[in-house]
Amino acid sequence: MEEASEVRVLVIDDDYYARSDLVARLARHSQIRVVGDAAGPAQALELVRRGACEAAPDVVLLDLAYEQPGFSATPFIAELLVLLPAARVLGLSAREDEALALDAVRAGACGVLWKNELRLRICQAVLDTHTGRCVFTPGVARALLGRVQHLPGAAGIVAAPATPALTPRLEQVARLWCEAGLGAREIAEELHLREQTVRGYIKQIYQVLGVAEDGPAANPRQRAYEVRAEGEPGEG
Secondary structure (H helix, E strand, C coil): CCCCEEEEEEEECCCCHHHHHHHHHHCCCCHHHHEEEECCCCHHHHHHHHCCCCCCCCCCEEEEECCCCCCCHHHHHHHHHHHCCCEEEEECCCCHHHHHHHHHHHHHCEEEEEHHHHHCCHHHHHHHHHCCEEEHHHHHHHHHHCCCCCCCCCECCCCCCCCCCCCHHHHHHHHHHHCCCCCHHHHHHHHCCCHHHHHHHHHHHHHHHHHCCCCCCCHHHHHHHHHHHHHCCCCC
């Protein structure tokens, strides 16, 4: 894939585990490249000012509910956009605070997502944001749309993916194979199964998701991850 086709992302979240999970999910997408991550606004500004990111980000994923006395997302977003005028800021929050979301959008954020509504859809949200859309999870949309007069792009709702249904066992294997990146032997040990059984489950997952295992550019594990993340039908 050519670099020009990649969406470059900077992740800012003070929760180490949430940030690591976001980075891992984004990094597995073929059209997304994580160019930096920061534990908070101060570290993010330092990264940007020093040019320490791998490349200038196209999209900044910002946790709006940063737990620091006196912190406000509004001036931070404004300052960030001065330093990165071509970037688009996408807000995230585990706290469903309508005022927080409204302030972020008015400050220049191109969308806000409640984390508990997001599930695997973060990759699609990033891609939509990069194309100029303003994205919201359903709860944010219900709270904000109609209260914000001007948005920097067409509004869109990012809902949970409508992927083909997997059985509970296949879902369990798919999470370990597609998202955690474990090998068949590791999954077998984790689930106390035979490795051959796990490989059979993986084939079933590809069949249900409509993912081809061969072809000129086949990467079935990657494609299965993307189908699960974006709710799109597989190819082939």
